[in-house]
Amino acid sequence: xxxxxxxxxxxxxxxxxxxxxxxxxxxxxxxxxxxxxxxxxxxxxxxxxxxxxxxxxxxxxxxxxxxxxxxxxxxxxxxxxxxxxxxxxxxxxxxxxxxxxxxxxxxxxxxxxxxxxxxxxxxxxxxxxxxxxxxxxxxxxxxxxxxxxxxxxxxxxxxxxxxxxxxxxxxxxxxxxxxxxxxxxxxxxxxxxxxxxxxxxxxxxxxxxxxxxxxxxxxxxxxxxxxxxxxxxxxxxxxxxxxxxxxxxxxxxxxxxxxxxxxxxxxxxxxxxxxxxxxxxxxxxxxxxxxxxxxxxxxxxxxxxxxxxxxxxxxxxxxxxxxxxxxxxxxxxxxxxxxxxxxxxxxxxxxxxxxxxxxxxxxxxxxxxxxxxxxxxxxxxxxxxxxxxxxxxxxxxxxxxxxxxxxxxxxxxxxxxxxxxxxxxxxxxxxxxxxxxxxxxxxxxxxxxxxxxxxxxxxxxxxxxxxxxxxxxxxxxxxxxxxxxxxxxxxxxxxxxxxxxxxxxxxxxxxxxxxxxxxxxxxxxxxxxxxxxxxxxxxxxxxxxxxxxxxxxxxxxxxxxxxxxxxxxxxxxxxxxxxxxxxxxxxxxxxxxxxxxxxxxxxxxxxxxxxxxxxxxxxxxxxxxxxxxxxxxxxxxxxxxxxxxxxxxxxxxxxxxxxxxxxxx
Amino acid sequence: xxxxxxxxxxxxxxxxxxxxxxxxxxxxxxxxxxxxxxxxxxxxxxxxxxxxxxxxxxxxxxxxxxxxxxxxxxxxxxxxxxxxxxxxxxxxxxxxxxxxxxxxxxxxxxxxxxxxxxxxxxxxxxxxxxxxxxxxxxxxxxxxxxxxxxxxxxxxxxxxxxxxxxxxxxxxxxxxxxxxxxx
Numbered sequence: 001x002x003x004x005x006x007x008x009x010x011x012x013x014x015x016x017x018x019x020x021x022x023x024x025x026x027x028x029x030x031x032x033x034x035x036x037x038x039x040x041x042x043x044x045x046x047x048x049x050x051x052x053x054x055x056x057x058x059x060x061x062x063x064x065x066x067x068x069x070x071x072x073x074x075x076x077x078x079x080x081x082x083x084x085x086x087x088x089x090x091x092x093x094x095x096x097x098x099x100x101x102x103x104x105x106x107x108x109x110x111x112x113x114x115x116x117x118x119x120x121x122x123x124x125x126x127x128x129x130x131x132x133x134x135x136x137x138x139x140x141x142x143x144x145x146x147x148x149x150x151x152x153x154x155x156x157x158x159x160x161x162x163x164x165x166x167x168x169x170x171x172x173x174x175x176x177x178x179x180x181x182x183x184x185x186x187x188x189x190x191x192x193x194x195x196x197x198x199x200x201x202x203x204x205x206x207x208x209x210x211x212x213x214x215x216x217x218x219x220x221x222x223x224x225x226x227x228x229x230x231x232x233x234x235x236x237x238x239x240x241x242x243x244x245x246x247x248x249x250x251x252x253x254x255x256x257x258x259x260x261x262x263x264x265x266x267x268x269x270x271x272x273x274x275x276x277x278x279x280x281x282x283x284x285x286x287x288x289x290x291x292x293x294x295x296x297x298x299x300x301x302x303x304x305x306x307x308x309x310x311x312x313x314x315x316x317x318x319x320x321x322x323x324x325x326x327x328x329x330x331x332x333x334x335x336x337x338x339x340x341x342x343x344x345x346x347x348x349x350x351x352x353x354x355x356x357x358x359x360x361x362x363x364x365x366x367x368x369x370x371x372x373x374x375x376x377x378x379x380x381x382x383x384x385x386x387x388x389x390x391x392x393x394x395x396x397x398x399x400x401x402x403x404x405x406x407x408x409x410x411x412x413x414x415x416x417x418x419x420x421x422x423x424x425x426x427x428x429x430x431x432x433x434x435x436x437x438x439x440x441x442x443x444x445x446x447x448x449x450x451x452x453x454x455x456x457x458x459x460x461x462x463x464x465x466x467x468x469x470x471x472x473x474x475x476x477x478x479x480x481x482x483x484x485x486x487x488x489x490x491x492x493x494x495x496x497x498x499x500x501x502x503x504x505x506x507x508x509x510x511x512x513x514x515x516x517x518x519x520x521x522x523x524x525x526x527x528x529x530x531x532x533x534x535x536x537x538x539x540x541x542x543x544x545x546x547x548x549x550x551x552x553x554x555x556x557x558x559x560x561x562x563x564x565x566x567x568x569x570x571x572x573x574x575x576x577x578x579x580x581x582x583x584x585x586x587x588x589x590x591x592x593x594x595x596x597x598x599x600x601x602x603x604x605x606x607x608x609x610x611x612x613x614x615x616x617x618x619x620x621x622x623x624x625x626x627x628x629x630x631x632x633x634x635x636x637x638x639x640x641x642x643x644x645x646x647x648x649x650x651x652x653x654x655x656x657x658x659x660x661x662x663x664x665x
Numbered sequence: 666x667x668x669x670x671x672x673x674x675x676x677x678x679x680x681x682x683x684x685x686x687x688x689x690x691x692x693x694x695x696x697x698x699x700x701x702x703x704x705x706x707x708x709x710x711x712x713x714x715x716x717x718x719x720x721x722x723x724x725x726x727x728x729x730x731x732x733x734x735x736x737x738x739x740x741x742x743x744x745x746x747x748x749x750x751x752x753x754x755x756x757x758x759x760x761x762x763x764x765x766x767x768x769x770x771x772x773x774x775x776x777x778x779x780x781x782x783x784x785x786x787x788x789x790x791x792x793x794x795x796x797x798x799x800x801x802x803x804x805x806x807x808x809x810x811x812x813x814x815x816x817x818x819x820x821x822x823x824x825x826x827x828x829x830x831x832x833x834x835x836x837x838x839x840x841x842x843x844x845x846x847x848x
Contacts, residue, residue: 052683059770061741062750062757065684122847126724130842279838292813293833296789297772298840300796302729302759303847310728314798321797325806 052101116140120570126305127574128528129313133303134590135530135537136566142541143562145268149261150555156257157552160248161229164240220388221489226482230489232550233482233621251623252637258549262605265545269598276591295320312578343414350413354406354428358435361398365439368394391487392494395436399539400498403429403532422531423592429535430596434603437546440487441607448480448616479621481550488547488554492540496561499536503568510576528577533569534593537562538600545604549611672696672709685757687848694848695756698723699749714746725846730795734775759845768844769831783824786811 055065117140125133217224228234239249299317304310368391406428415421510526540558547554613631617624627633650656673681673692681692696709702722703715717736726732739755740747757763758771778788789811794801802810818825818833825833834840 056684056686057764057767059767061739062681062684062754063741066680069680069684130845279841292810292817294837294839296793296796296810296814297776297834298837298843300730301843302845303725304728305724305846307728311798314730314796315800318797318800318802321793321802321810322806325802325810 116144117566120566124570124573125303127309129301129304129309131530132528132573135534136570138534138590138593139537139562139566139569141272142537143559143566145265146544146555146559146562149264150559152257152261152264153552153555156253157235157250158229160240160250160253161235164236164248164250165229167240216386219490219493220386221486221493222388225489226486230551230553231482231485232552232623233479233485233618235552235623237623237625251633254552254623255633258552261548262545262601262608265601266605269594269601273591273594273598276594292324295324347413347415350409354409358432361402361432362435362439365391365395365436366443369440369443388486389490389494392490393498395491396495396498398436399433399495399536400502402432403535406432407532422589425531426535426592426596430538430600433535433539433542434600437542441484441546444480444484444487445611445615448618479618481618481622485547485551488543488551489557492543492547492554492557492561495540495543496564499565500568503572506572507576526577528573530589538593538597541597542600542604545601546607549608672711677711681753685753686760686762687753687757691756691760691848692753695753696749698848699752711749714742714744714748717745717747720747720752730798731775734778738771738774756848760847761845763845765835765841766831768841769834770827772834772840772844773827773830781824783826784830785824786815788824789814 055069058065117136121133121136121140124136221230225231226233235254236250238251239247241247299320301313304313403425407425410421410424413424415424506526540561544554544558611630612634613629615630617627617630617633619625624630624633627636673696678689678692681687682689685692687695700709703713703719717733717740720726720736721732726735729735735755736747737745739751739758741751741754742748758767773784776784776788776792778791779785790807793807793810801807815825818829
């Protein structure tokens with residue numbers, strides 16, 4: 001009969017106790033326990049949080065734990081115990097650490113307890129297991145993160161800007177009747193260096209170009225949207241007064257809030273990656289090949305709660321075990337050295353091909369962007385045209401089709417284990433995504449780096465084209481940040497629409513072929529591919545990071561997108577799709593996904609850093625207009641306030657950074 | 666949920682919260698599920714014990730090939746009956762926050778069919794049979810697999826001991842992911 005109450009384990013427990021609870025007085029207490037089997041009561045003020053943990057981790061039934069706990073915290077009345085008092089300092093220390101521990105627990109509970117989509121997640125996990133469940137959990141995690149960031153952005157950037165606009169419009173309605181606004185503005189635009197603008201004029205500038213709202217504007221994000229708070233260009237570049245003489249500087253807020261958002265993202269995702277890595281790291285160097293053990297003991301997924309899913313799981317375990325044993329039964333041929341070199345060469349060749357294809361794609365994107373711009377009338381971003389959608393459509397199609405092709409190619413390369421195949425796929429898809437986004441940013445960046453002269457030349461060309469007077473010249477302002485913001489918006493929207501379309505097609509396809517037997521192509525389509533979907537999520541998130549500075553409402557858009565994606569994916573998965581029959585190693589792939597997200601984040605952050613230092617701010621739009629480089633704004637700011645520099649300098653000291661990381665872990 | 670709040674005293678709730686890896690909300694949910702399983706009683710009686718079979722209706726255990734062992738191991742009185750606190754124990758061990766060594770301990774006892782404190786050939790054979798469901802592996806394949814398993818892990822002969830099992834699971838992070846469900 002299995003005895004969980006062995007004396008040996010009792011001794012182990014007392015060992016734990018003596019180390020964590022009794023400090024230096026363990027000798028007498030341990031012997032007391034050993035001989036009598038009962039624990040002396042300890043005044044509760046002697047206990048510290050480590051005690052709770054030790055008790056919780058004990059492999060004993062709950063009843064026994066309760067009993068132990070009650071005995072340990074029973075009040076002491078005998079004089080013996082009264083003599084064992086501890087100093088006031090220790091008592092204070094323990095109380096503080098107790099409170100801190102309890103607070104940490106309750107905060108953790110509040111976070112882990114999120115009941116957002118709890119039922120839906122449980123249903124999906126019950127049907128598909130933890131692999132697919134991890135995709136949905138990842139989605140939920142990003143959703144909550146983005147939600148917090150959206151609140152931050154809306155509260156501190158959007159709302160003040162809207163308030164400012166409202167208050168300003170009221171003011172300027174009375175002004176506009178007096179001066180001729182167009183002439184003033186035409187005069188102001190000749191200057192492009194150094195001086196911040198007078199605020200009333202810049203806001204007037206926007207009021208002077210009301211655009212009509214056309215239906216296609218939803219898709220292109222141009223036209224009327226350019227004059228709204230969706231993009232960087234609309235934001236005011238100075239401060240304005242709130243009630244009672246307080247000034248709110250929109251430009252400063254813009255800069256610091258976006259910076260703060262990035263820091264939050266960085267810290268949270270870094271923390272998660274570190275935690276996952278710590279839990280899932282295995283020392284493969286000193287490890288014996290323990291694949292058989294893993295395949296047997298961790299193969300059953302305990303969260304399965306549906307009959308079909310259980311049957312599927314049984315089948316997949318059976319398949320895997322038979323495969324394994326057959327492989328083992330056929331003798332393993334020791335590969336000759338030549339064969340190994342050959343295999344390596346093949347892989348190398350494939351990698352070179354893939355990299356080559358990526359370069360070609362990147363160059364192709366660049367040409368597309370270039371042509372796209374020249375086709376438009378001038379460089380105005382106010383014209384909403386279907387031709388603007390060509391680039392996003394092509395990018396989206398590439399992002400849909402090429403990863404599948406890559407997945408197909410990889411099977412021919414001769415990788416041994418499925419996990420290697422997965423990682424190679426992931427890396428290549430991420431490289432594809434980064435190439436495309438990199439080309440996009442690089443294009444706009446190099447474009448605006450051209451010296452000021454061609455800009456005015458271009459607008460003068462436009463002037464000639466349109467043959468109009470100064471009033472239309474006024475409307476064509478070159479605001480490269482807004483253009484980039486628009487591109488990101490278009491990419492997001494078109495990506496969303498195309499994936500909706502694909503899902504509808506898949507729906508029709510699965511309804512039509514429901515009763516028929518499954519061919520290979522059908523199997524491939526109807527499978528819920530975790531890696532493809534997760535990469536899609538990472539792509540969306542990267543778009544968010546790229547666009548955050550140029551289009552502050554990107555988190556909101558991505559948030560909506562994610563919500564809709566969640567429900568649609570859940571619906572599709574439960575009704576029509578089947579799980580991958582091959583087993584999925586959830587733990588390590590989760591780590592890899594988060595690590596990839598982190599890589600994308602760091603790269604975007606670096607790109608921003610580079611932009612801030614070297615990028616030219618647009619002369620006539622946005623919160624940083626009038627400064628040659630974005631970084632000038634920062635110097636301007638800190639000139640007046642030396643304290644900020646001092647604070648930043650202090651924060652970046654290695655000691656503080658190490659301390660913060662230590663707390664996080 | 667309003668009803669459940671009156672079922673537990675504050676002290677009991679504190680106990681449960683501190684001694685298991687469940688949050689307060691999960692404890693209430695557990696009570697709800699428990700009532701659904703055993704049938705609503707007039708007055709809530711937390712210490713009443715029910716035969717093991719009642720727990721088999723829990724969706725998470727219904728299709729689990731090891732359900733009999735699970736209920737056997739978590740029955741604290743060794744009487745083939747399950748009480749509410751045993752149920753909480755089960756949920757706590759199966760929750761996300763439970764550490765590996767706790768899970769490894771219980772998993773070891775779950776897989777130990779003949780209850781001789783070691784995982785030997787007999788136990789492994791039953792485990793593999795349960796895992797593959799309706800289709801069974803061929804005898805010789807099974808035999809070879811068991812041989813291979815024991816050779817990989819068992820250093821001193823006589824089956825896989827508790828320590829060896831815990832040690833090999835530390836190399837298997839997927840185990841934590843697989844050995845869990847939430848209420």
